[in-house]
Amino acid sequence: MTGTTLTEARVLTEEPLRQPRPTRQRWVHAPLAWQFVLYAVLIAIALIYIYPFLVQVATSFKTESEAASDPISLIPQTFTFAAYERLFLRSDFPLWFANSAIVTVFVTLGRVFFCSLAGYALARLHFRGRGIVFAAVVAVMAVPAVVLLIPKFLVINQLGIYDSYAGMILPLLVDAAGVFIMKNFFESIPVSVEEQARIDGAGTFRVFWSVVLPMARPALITIIILSFQGSWNELNHFIVATQSPELTTLTKGVAALASGQLSQGSQYPLKLAAAVIMTIPVAVMFFIFQRRIMNVSEGAVKE
């Protein structure tokens, strides 16, 4: 990217949007050529961002020799399912997939439940030490994950849950950022809503479960997306929490595949096919909730 395009594009982004000219001609007339440049730049960048994924899918259907000789084409000359057949019928890939799915489901459920419970308590319930608990949760968010590789292994080992589903799932069940998000959301709900239920004689849990939680759908969906993505894509925790092949997750398995432990030669179609399948669940999730993920404040500006 050169400096000149950068400048031009910035001119373009700002100029048409807020031209304080009282006559209503604005962007429609003036910078047609600039508009064209802008779209050209945007399309070029978008291609750079998307093309790798298209190549990835295309290559997974190519033969190995074609992947090497013609890496860039999007249409395989000899279309073959060999990579996928091999993955599903003659490898541990289905097992990895199942493991990832199990962990992801439990972690997501756990995070939704525990984070909203704690978020509610921190936002609404009065108890001594609330401030300290919240401060601790925030402090914990600042600890970088990579620094915890060895520490986590030590504790998991000490607790005797090394190399088990418990060791994979338990430490991920709670997420400080999730607590933070839920707390912020619950604070935005008016207290009067709960008062009503309390007068009707509902206990604290009841108020939380039947009144407040259903109102928290937007925040819950955010947590679901984050924990799904997080636990599906998690790698380093599984590296330190497990060793046996039966507990290998997709990330661990595919990483082993990538470094060539399971095969000779480059095997690009096979590796890329594995990466494609691994990406599908997050991609589906992404496209279902795309509006919510991308909508930072869409609609704030009238089109």
Added chain:
Amino acid sequence: MTTTVAAPPREGGSGRGIRRGEALAGWVFTLPVILILGIFLLAPVLMALWVSFSDWSGRGSPLSANVRFVGLDNYASITTGGGLPTRDFGISLRNNAWYVLLVVPLQTALSLFLAMLVNRAILRGRGIFRTAFYFPSVTSSVAITVLWLFLFSATGVVNEVLSWIGINGPNWFQDPNGIVHNALAAFGVTTGPPALTENDFLGLSWWNWLAGPSVAMTAFIIMAVFTTSGTFMLLFIAALQNLSGDVQEAAMVDGANAWQRFWRVTLPQLRPTLFTVLTLGLIGCWQVFDQIYTGTQGGPGKTTLTPAYLSYSSAFLGQDWGQGAAIAFILFAIIVVFTLFQRWALRERPVSRRRARQYQPSQPKEAKR
């Protein structure tokens, strides 16, 4: 924040008081979080701190009686020992420092650029563009690394594209040459001045510190920029949409051109977001692990070795737990120091006097009070 911060009246008798059982419920509700964070975050950090000061060999419990306290020995052997551990640590710091130096500015600039591009209200299909830019951010680092190994392989897409313009691309992930050294070599400089080659730091000569990221590391740098720019773009878009147009218009009335408006008006208003993006970028960049584990395991020639991966490999592969833990804590310290430095550098400053004078055109002399 709501008004609930004020402590509720605790005395009985008034009748309203704290609701019965509320304190208990509060603790019960937060208990799972406290337990899990305590057991899997707090306790581990303390335990690892102990391991970093001990000679634990990986067998039995690190808390058992026959594990000895060795003080700063582990830290010393990776910083001042002068042996292989020191050299490896130096190399990993060198690699990661170059990575940070290139990735953080690039990803920040690119994501701001993308945000400015797609933030226009009248842009058609901006949803599609945003999706395109953001999509790489949701895929797993493992999957992206696999893709990258293919794209940047000797006969891969990148080299194919480079060949169109007559460039014979390198064998990216096999090439340990530093790009600064490569650039110097193009001018015929292949050895550094004695001042640089004969003095060293952490077992690595200054000439080698200045080698630049290896070609292999450069591929990872491009990958990091590619995968993170979308996330940060979203942050910048959110910030841009919260800016009011008034200041822009005022600047426009004053005759500021687009570049001045961006540089003098928009950018200062984005300061908090800029801080967030830089900090997150910095924290993330010092933690490069997944890519290295999946892709190169530190090779070629240790030029993609990072402290995070070195910490893992010395503990889990080399069984040198004390050193691994020590590296982790040094890494932690580095991240904290950089974050604090950034906070300090980007703090809200009162307008300097020199600056202030620019806005007061006809001032005879500085008023002395």
